[in-house]
Amino acid sequence: MRTDFPLFPDSASTIAPQVDHLYFYLLAVSAFFSVLIALLVIVFAIKFRRRSENDLPPTIHGSLLLEAAWSAIPLGIALSFFVWGAKIYFTMNRPPDDSLQVYVVAKQWMWKLQHADGTREINELHVPLGRPIELKMTSEDVIHSFFVPAFRIKKDVVPGRYSTAWFQATKAGRYHLFCSQYCGTNHAKMIGWVDVMAPIDYQNWLAAGGGSGSLAAAGAALFQQHACNSCHRPDSQARGPNLEGLFGRTITLSSGRTIVADESYIRESILNPTAKLVEGFQPIMPTYQGLITEEGVLEIIAYIRSLQHPNPASGTRMLPPTNRMPAPNRPGQEPRGPEERKPVNEGEGERERNP
Amino acid sequence: MSAELTPPLPETPPRTSYLTAGYGVKSWLLTRDHKRIALLYLASITFFFFLGGLFALLIRLELLTPEGDLVQPETYNKLFTMHGIVMVFFFLIPSIPTVLGNFFIPMMIGAKDLAFPRLNLLSWYIYMVGGLFTLWAVVHGGVDTGWTFYAPYSTVSSSTHVLAAAIGIFITGFSSILTGLNFIVTIHTMRAPGMTWFRLPLFVWSHYATSLIFVLGTPVIAVTLLLVALERIFHLGFFDPALGGDPVLFQHLFWFYSHPAVYIMVLPAMGVVSEIVPTFSRKSVFGYRFVAYASVAIAVLGFLVWGHHMFVSGQSVYAGLFFSLLSFFVAIPSAVKVFNWTATMYKASISWRTPMLYAMGFVGLFTIGGLTGLFLASLGVDVHVHDTYFIIAHFHYIMVGGAIMGYLGGIHYWWPKISGKMYPEGLAKFAAFVVFVGFNLTFFPQFILGYLGMPRRYHSYPPEFQVLNVMSTAGASILGFGYLLPLAYLFWSMRYGKDASSNPWGATGLEWRTTSPPPTENFPVTPVVDWEPYEYRPKTEVAAVG
């Protein structure tokens, strides 16, 4: 048994201190009320203990003032919890615009992670320090949950849709990645690591991984293969809407409602096209349910995303090309070029190459 | 088990009591007397409690080491599932209502029985049939979905006896519905002359509120399980995304019942505490009306907060906001109750008997459990602690530390009335102490584990969590021992205990104004109530009434 055991988790993301501060506030209030109640109960029980069998204490029926006070004060405190908690929650649910995208596909009982440049990993996620990372997650079977205690983030990974989470690591290191939603026999084994690396190391690591075919390129291939372009084309023969610049746009549906074209919407458009019909089009698009895998759908989405009008700042949200060059070995730093890493990777067998 | 509960009384009591009104198995299994039915429930519930406790012990033994080397992962998953199902649906939900509520609601309002005695007996049979289905599932290999039955795991993925367990809970649900219905109608129509709503004991108020939840919530869990069954049998795709369903809808339906159900589990215990505290303080409850209204407020508001179990499920951020806000609102009536009980003890005449010890334990542990509920209702913090041991600790503090303390307190408090015998006071105090210590040792470390990030439903875990888990397991063994003590001495007291007088505590309720144990028709003459609740008179006068 280990004798050096932690009592408080690592704090390694921008969110973590925010959560911890609210937690300390809650702890303080709770400690105050628990001690107050316990003390009162014990003191009363001793001070007013029955001294004779014929004791008859005074009758006290109550006090409106007290009732009002001990309803209003806790309510006020509780509302402060609410506001504070809600603020953090909003931050957690709003990934910054300049986030790096990582796609996550969960299945019983492993995590498949895919970087924008096509690098794939299993049960291990490498991320650069200080850069917001946005996770787009879906599941192939049942519900899982992506949980990194050191970052204080958690999000259920639900089949049939995309969930989003984000974090920005503030401390290099290796942190637990847990599946926290019960998902069957090896739920407890569906764990992995998040490796937070200095940006430069991350670049080296990425370069070593190849990342030849980007996600978008794979998506473009699928787009051809399934003949999507027979309907979705920029010319007059198009029977379906033009998908250029679709991502992030507000679409008017035939029911009159509007909806923002995000990942979930595009996914649904491919797998259940009639559910949300674009205004002015007939429900002729066939469903691709069962024909395209979850990973395939992700690739197509990345492709549709890449059809944005070029905009280097946010645009495709990939690293600027210059950053992707292998970093030169600087003096005083351990050489971690691609050559050194390759054999290690093959030995570990933890990373797949994009085929 | 029921036969043993018919103790041949050493001396024939002066009047025949409900216990001596008939002998033999038939007089129990076909009885319509609410008091005998309560004892049937007592026996069955005790069985399920120890069954659930056995599963808990195995869970704790497995978690002694990080490697997960005692049982297979499949087995572990079945253990916590069956632990949760048995404890929630077959022990805690029926516990106080069907035993103490059944026994004492008619007596407290001065009625001869519940409005529908046959329905009451039927409820017990339905409960037993549901229990047998579940036991069948347990014996034939178990279920591994967690007590929450989340789809699509439960509908597509799991290959265990989900159907049998779901049917068992479905059937038992009707027992809950019928019990709640019976209570509501009884409280509305069967009150003795003079027993106005604001003369009702708070125990009755809290059972009225509980019954509202039974009646309004239970049908929804029934239909939810029906949908799960349909999806499993006929592949109707209500929840499976592969068939076009939405798994989050399942969670809405499930928690629409199961959040209010947590108040089913705690409201009756609050009712018990509201009886015990004034009795052993010999003083009227502070703020009677506020405590009464708080019960109803908890029941009503409790229906508006179910989504706080789904903050990370992918429900809308705004729905999360709504549910978080209302969760804080529902904490206020609970706070009001805690403060009123405490204030009742001010300037009181407090007698340190076992029921009072349990009541004091309830107040303290419920406060801790409830306050940690506020951590969970705070959106930002819940994201971190959701589905970790923090949740486990939160609800065990309320359900084991709170509700079971209330239940044990109530059993001790009314034991003289139920059995006509006194329990051994010294031993009982010792047991209460053991339970309190064992409980805290078991579950306090789990708060720390939870914030550290140990996920729940984990069969193995990273080694740095081991020390706290060992503490928890040690506590559980102490706790288990503490629970065996009352089982033993209460049995013992049925034969060897001192005879109880009709009102050993000098309490005010109507149930104390008849013999111990009471006759079948409860009161020789229908009582007429002309006093306020918890109106304490000098000892001599009380004795005269008894």
Added chain:
Amino acid sequence: MSDPGGPHAGGGDAVRVPVMSEHIVSPKIYLAVFAILLVMTGTTTAVSFLDMGPWNTVVALAIAVFKATLVVLFFMHIKYSRPLMRIVIVGGLFWLAIMLLITLSDFMTRGWLPVFQRFEP
């Protein structure tokens, strides 16, 4: 077991209408209600063939609510019964509404993004 006070001699709800002077509804009223119900059934079917856009659903449900109200009021005697029963029904419907509306509000706001995340605590 005599009780001069309570209406049930045994107590029960303290305030109540003079109990159980059971109201016998005349068959004529039943027939009238029945006729309206049949007519409304025909109407709702006929109307469903008109294209009224989103109003189709509204009209269909309005007619259904109207029919159900008639049944509850007359066939089920709620028009003649004491308030408690009405509270029970309204309570039940209210709970149904809670379930439908709150759940629906989750589904309808899922696409919305949190807005004011900017100010840090």
Added chain:
Amino acid sequence: MAEPRSLSREEYAASRLQHHFVSLEQQRDASTLAMWVFLVTEILFFGGFFLTYTIYRWQDPIGFAHASQHMDIVLGTINTAVLIISSLTMAMAVHSAATGKRKPLLAYLSATILLGFAFLGIKAVEYTDHIRHHLFPGPGFRFPGPDKPAAEMFFSLYFGMTGLHALHMIVGIGIVGTLLVMAYRGRFTPEYHNPVEVSGLYWHFVDIVWIFLFPLLYLIGRHLK
């Protein structure tokens, strides 16, 4: 059980008073309240289905409308009428019991049962039709056009909701059958007939459920095309 014929009406009524009630009024009050409370649980029981229906229809209104066009509107309308007639006969049965008319009581109860069977018969015809047209959800489900997923959901809900409703009809027929036997034996008098009254409430409730199922399942796609 006392043979009613040998007692006067009042004595008979008194013999129906259970020991723990004080008066027949109290007993009647209790059973009526109980039935209403039970109906509330039924509202919420069906409510789970209505919620599921609402969510999925909201997600794909057009798919649902197209699926609904595969309902037989004629049979549906007839069945609605059948249930409404049965509600009338049930109401008249309660009336006859309250006014102590035994013969009409027997007639109305029998009519109610027959109408109940008629409803179930028509429902069975519809079910077989749907199943023949491969509209039962599952691997064998066939639906032309791109609305298949929505249609499959629609038919899942259709079979679930109408099936549950039919189950309630069967229970209702059983209850009314019991009433018929009791009425035949002369068990009901103007003073004591709350079993008839309370069962009537149940029957009407099942009718009301159908009043909502009908437009939601049969009528939502008629105006398209």
